[in-house]
Amino acid sequence: xxxITVYERADFEGLSREFTCDVPDLHELDFGDCIASLKVVGxxxxxxxxxxxxxxxxxxxxxxxxSVGRPNSFSALRLVHHDLGDPQITLYERPNFQGACKVVTxxxxxxxxxxxxxxxxxxxxxxxxxxxxxxxxxxxxxxxxPGERLADYKPELNFQARLSHLRPLRPGRPL
Numbered sequence: 001x002x003x004i005t006v007y008e009r010a011d012f013e014g015l016s017r018e019f020t021c022d023v024p025d026l027h028e029l030d031f032g033d034c035i036a037s038l039k040v041v042g043x044x045x046x047x048x049x050x051x052x053x054x055x056x057x058x059x060x061x062x063x064x065x066x067s068v069g070r071p072n073s074f075s076a077l078r079l080v081h082h083d084l085g086d087p088q089i090t091l092y093e094r095p096n097f098q099g100a101c102k103v104v105t106x107x108x109x110x111x112x113x114x115x116x117x118x119x120x121x122x123x124x125x126x127x128x129x130x131x132x133x134x135x136x137x138x139x140x141x142x143x144x145x146p147g148e149r150l151a152d153y154k155p156e157l158n159f160q161a162r163l164s165h166l167r168p169l170r171p172g173r174p175l
Contacts, residue, residue, distance in 0.1 A: 002042030002079055002172065004060070006035045010067045013037070023077040025051040036071040039064045042172035043081070044128075046143065047074040057143050059130055062172040080128055080169060082146050087127025087168030089144060091119045095152035107167035111135035119163040124148045131157075132165040139164075 001020055008014035008031075017031050026032040035047070040060050047068075049055030053076050058069065068074075086105075093099030093115070102115050110116040116135075124144045133139030142157055150156055153163070 003040075004045045004077060004079075005039045006031065006074075006077075007037045008034045010036045010071070012039070012064075012066065019077055020079075022079055024053065026075050026077065027051065032075045033072050035074045036068060037066050038068060040172070043079060043084070044169045044172065046078045046080060048076040048078070049073050051075045053078055059128075059143070059169055061170050082128055084127050084169055084171035087129065088125040089127070089129050089166065089168075090123045090125065091115060091163070091166075092121040092123075093118050095120045095154070097121050097123065097149070097151065104166060105168075108165070109135050110164050110166070116164050117162050120153050121151050122148075123150075127168040129166055129168050131163055133162050135164045137165055137167070 003018055003020045005016055005018045007016045017029065023029065038060060040062050042062060044059055044061045047058045047060065049070065055075070088103060088105050091102045091104060093101070122144060124146050126146055128146065129144040130141055131144055132141045144150070
């Protein structure tokens with residue numbers, strides 16, 4: 001079964017809670033803004049900094065996280081239910097899916113090629129993708145979901161065509 005176990009202190013210490021389904025508001029369960037470490041079994045989970053899946057998203061794939069990048073800031077948890085096998089996203093050089101395009105099926109550092117800081121729109125065919133502003137998974141990031149058609153990065157992501165790195169979320173082991 002897919003599950004996430006969250007802990008109030010680093011290194012899996014202190015109070016803990018285990019979840020197997022989405023939690024839109026951790027404050028209602030007296031566990032909001034107190035997660036410092038966690039363990040994920042199965043599919044990835046997305047932790048949000050605001051209730052109702054708002055705010056900055058943070059992806060956690062299967063594994064143990066003795067400390068999280070933003071401790072004491074998560075207010076909602078969402079299990080990724082999508083099929084993560086065979087991911088594919090199409091990147092476009094200009095807004096509205098215009099200009100040169102590039103199909104990506106694996107983690108890619110665009111800094112080494114023509115499309116670095118030149119992507120202005122995308123279409124996600126399959127998988128859930130993390131899009132990063134800077135090379136090496138750096139800077140501001142966002143999620144791109146299956147079926148998403150984002151026509152213009154400037155007003156919608158404030159990326160200003162500055163996508164430099166992207167990677168698909170990895171599926172958890174079959175349970």
